[in-house]
Amino acid sequence: MTDSELIDAVNEVFADSFEIPREKLTPEAQIFTDLGLDSLDVVDLVAAIQKRFGVQVRDDERVRAIRSMQDLYNYLILIRGEQKKA
Amino acid sequence: MTQQEAHRRPILWWLPIVALNVSFWIVAPVMTLIYGCGTVLYATIVHYLLRNPRFTKRVIRRSLSYYAAILLRCGWPLVRVRFVDFDPGQKPPVVLVANHRSSSDGFMLAFVPFECVEILNIWPSRLPIVGAIGRVAEFLRVREMPFDEFLEAGSRLISVGCSVIAFPEGTRSGSRALGQFHGAAFRLAQHCSVSVVPIAIAGNEKIPPRGSALLRPGRITVTRLPPITPAEYAGMSPYQLKNLARDRIRTYMDTIEPGGGH
Numbered sequence: 279m280t281d282s283e284l285i286d287a288v289n290e291v292f293a294d295s296f297e298i299p300r301e302k303l304t305p306e307a308q309i310f311t312d313l314g315l316d317s318l319d320v321v322d323l324v325a326a327i328q329k330r331f332g333v334q335v336r337d338d339e340r341v342r343a344i345r346s347m348q349d350l351y352n353y354l355i356l357i358r359g360e361q362k363k364a
Numbered sequence: 365m366t367q368q369e370a371h372r373r374p375i376l377w378w379l380p381i382v383a384l385n386v387s388f389w390i391v392a393p394v395m396t397l398i399y400g401c402g403t404v405l406y407a408t409i410v411h412y413l414l415r416n417p418r419f420t421k422r423v424i425r426r427s428l429s430y431y432a433a434i435l436l437r438c439g440w441p442l443v444r445v446r447f448v449d450f451d452p453g454q455k456p457p458v459v460l461v462a463n464h465r466s467s468s469d470g471f472m473l474a475f476v477p478f479e480c481v482e483i484l485n486i487w488p489s490r491l492p493i494v495g496a497i498g499r500v501a502e503f504l505r506v507r508e509m510p511f512d513e514f515l516e517a518g519s520r521l522i523s524v525g526c527s528v529i530a531f532p533e534g535t536r537s538g539s540r541a542l543g544q545f546h547g548a549a550f551r552l553a554q555h556c557s558v559s560v561v562p563i564a565i566a567g568n569e570k571i572p573p574r575g576s577a578l579l580r581p582g583r584i585t586v587t588r589l590p591p592i593t594p595a596e597y598a599g600m601s602p603y604q605l606k607n608l609a610r611d612r613i614r615t616y617m618d619t620i621e622p623g624g625g626h
Binding site: 295296297310311314315316317318319322 | 511544545546547548551601602603604606607610
């Protein structure tokens with residue numbers, strides 16, 4: 279999966295789980311303030327991401343630092359790289 | 365405007381504010397003290413006479429609504445409150461969700477004509493007298509309990525017919541802006557299959573302003589909008605439901621406060 283495909287897949291998770299219009303899913307969009315997700319929505323989001331990408335991110339401390347869509351893309355790209363190395 | 369009028373204007377501008385605050389901050393603490401003593405006495409008598417804890421809780425919860433109604437009248441005529449109801453036949457229990465501009469929002473439970481509790485932030489539950497009575501009435505301190513515990517406590521209240529009032533922005537905006545909504549109250553409504561009733565509160569962003577106790581004169585309008593029924597929100601995620609309620613409030617605010625930046 280290329281970076282571009284991964285970004286599309288993340289946007290698909292947002293569109294499917296929360297029905298957020300794709301035009302709102304820009305890299306600079308803030309997950310909490312612009313998209314309106316709260317801490318409980320994030321729990322749902324993490325579950326959807328784990329299911330979609332087959333990764334375990336629930337206990338990863340780095341997830342707490344994610345604020346924007348770009349942060350999320352970068353994090354998942356990083357995770358994918360770590361998985362390849364392992 | 366003459367120079368003399370220009371000099372006098374600030375004093376005239378301050379006069380109603382001084383009058384309002386002097387009268388309110390003298391009357392309100394006295395009323396709170398009378399209310400606190402009266403409620404404790406009345407609830408104790410009711411408890412020992414009827415031996416019915418459920419009824420006692422109901423008495424305490426309704427008394428908080430009456431207390432809120434009294435406090436809202438302490439500012440009259442410089443603060444006037446109008447209630448608009450789009451669904452007067454509403455049957456409890458429901459989850460009421462309101463926008464949150466000022467600390468006076470908490471007193472809007474005066475307009476809920478049935479037994480209810482509020483979901484509170486940390487500081488209101490620590491207020492003397494009212495905070496203590498709120499704890500006895502089982503007001504939900506959402507920041508001090510895990511979500512599962514909140515859901516369980518909220519479900520228990522709804523199951524006995526008690527409605528729940530929430531301010532899903534979580535904190536006062538202090539302006540006309542409408543913040544993003546938190547989903548806990550909506551998840552509770554979905555869990556219990558009860559209607560969500562959006563409440564629009566307008567005009568109180570400076571009664572009092574955020575970070576101040578200085579009340580400003582004004583007119584507050586509290587509007588109970590048509591409910592979002594379980595049939596209407598069936599199949600929606602909590603995220604969609606909270607945004608639907610937020611949109612209903614924002615759309616209504618746009619009609620009564622055009623250009624308000626909601």
